């Protein structure tokens with residue numbers, strides 16, 4: 001292929017209706033292309049990029065289930081087994097009405113690089129369904145999960161493909177799916193991660209993505225002699241990643257002033273402290289209600305239909321969903337002298353927003369590096385399952401912290417600009433690529 005543009009034209013023309021996938025691939029190709037032509041002729045000769053953008057396998061299936069009114073509902077489920085060169089496919093399941101093949105392919109593609117960065121032996125995969133868990137009863141969620149797993153179980157296994165949670169899939173859903181797998185296969189396997197601690201789950205897995213993102217932010221800030229302590233932090237989302245990113249910020253002495261859900265955001269200038277965060281966790285994880293209630297309960301401002309990026313901050317941590325921060329938002333962050341943006345979510349910044357932050361050389365941690373702590377700790381859960389052992393909180397948190405430091409170091413090694421600053425996007429893409437590409441070279445033409 002003669003140019004990155006020609007490569008992308010081919011990707012777009014093969015699957016024209018997959019904008020999110022194109023976006024994720026373009027970001028990687030843009031930073032890899034010059035490096036490949038400088039130092040990677042062997043990868044070009046072996047068509048590694050061409051193979052990386054083609055999933056090894058895509059499974060799509062019907063999920064029929066009965067709602068509380070006795071009516072049959074039909075959803076569409078998927079599992080993308082993107083690349084298994086360095087280990088069993090690994091990546092979350094997303095249950096959300098916006099799930100499409102394009103969204104899951106983008107997530108699976110990102111996952112290949114992210115899992116490689118963790119230093120652990122995990123290939124990349126992703127799956128999910130266009131099911132909306134909002135306003136569904138527990139019994140409906142259970143019947144849906146059982147139907148989903150009835151098909152998925154034939155494609156996964158502890159040494160084949162190990163799914164976990166993502167948007168709309170937390171401990172409750174993992175439990176229902178694990179139960180159905182066990183019933184159908186008559187085996188107690190480490191086939192899912194994010195399990196409960198009483199039945200094979202790892203301590204710290206629920207916390208790991210959010211904690212890991214803040215550990216990564218600490219490393220980035222340290223390169224400029226800064227600490228997160230006393231910094232004002234704005235966070236979007238109020239789900240798994242957002243909650244534990246907030247918890248770690250608070251523990252480290254930062255002030256978290258915003259959180260959001262798909263209806264709007266709250267701004268608490270005094271800071272969301274541990275008690276207020278516990279209230280949010282109960283609201284979101286137990287009562288499953290809207291964040292607006294926080295504003296009413298604590299007497300702070302609620303901004304319906306808006307995102308928090310105009311609130312002045314030192315550090316911004318988008319933790320909700322893809323493309324939730326656009327170029328206007330990026331400009332606003334820059335105008336407000338934000339010094340660090342760290343992606344808790346997958347691809348939360350649009351392409352233009354990334355380009356804007358990169359051109360100003362502020363600290364920008366891309367999701368495939370910054371939010372890799374979740375899947376890394378899933379890898380630690382797999383290790384514990386294989387050993388039939390449970391590790392302590394301190395041990396798992398220590399391993400997570402070490403992994404995040406190593407990912408940061410890998411980004412610095414491969415992403416240093418001539419002026420000494422770090423391009424974390426290029427660093428993460430190149431470091432993630434090398435391990436997978438070498439494994440593909442070693443394994444021949446597959």
Ligand SMILES: NC(=O)C1=CN([C@@H]2O[C@H](COP(=O)(O)OP(=O)(O)OC[C@H]3O[C@@H](n4cnc5c(N)ncnc54)[C@H](O)[C@@H]3O)[C@@H](O)[C@H]2O)C=CC1
Pocket residue numbers: 165166167168169170209237238239240241242260261262263319320321322324344345346347371372374375
């Ligand atoms: N759970 C995990 O371990 C990991 C999750 N991620 C990514 O982090 C992000 C959040 O995932 P989780 O916290 O696990 O999910 P979750 O389901 O626990 O929370 C999702 C949050 O995003 C908000 N949200 C969802 N769609 C939205 C939309 N269209 N507009 C505004 N807000 C929206 C929800 O209101 C909720 O607060 C996703 O991008 C996910 O792919 C990345 C790495 C690991």
Ligand SMILES: O=C(O)CCC(=O)C(=O)O
Pocket residue numbers: 090091092093111114162163164165166193346371372374375376378
């Ligand atoms: O822990 C896992 O396997 C899933 C994590 C995930 O989906 C992600 O990193 O985006």
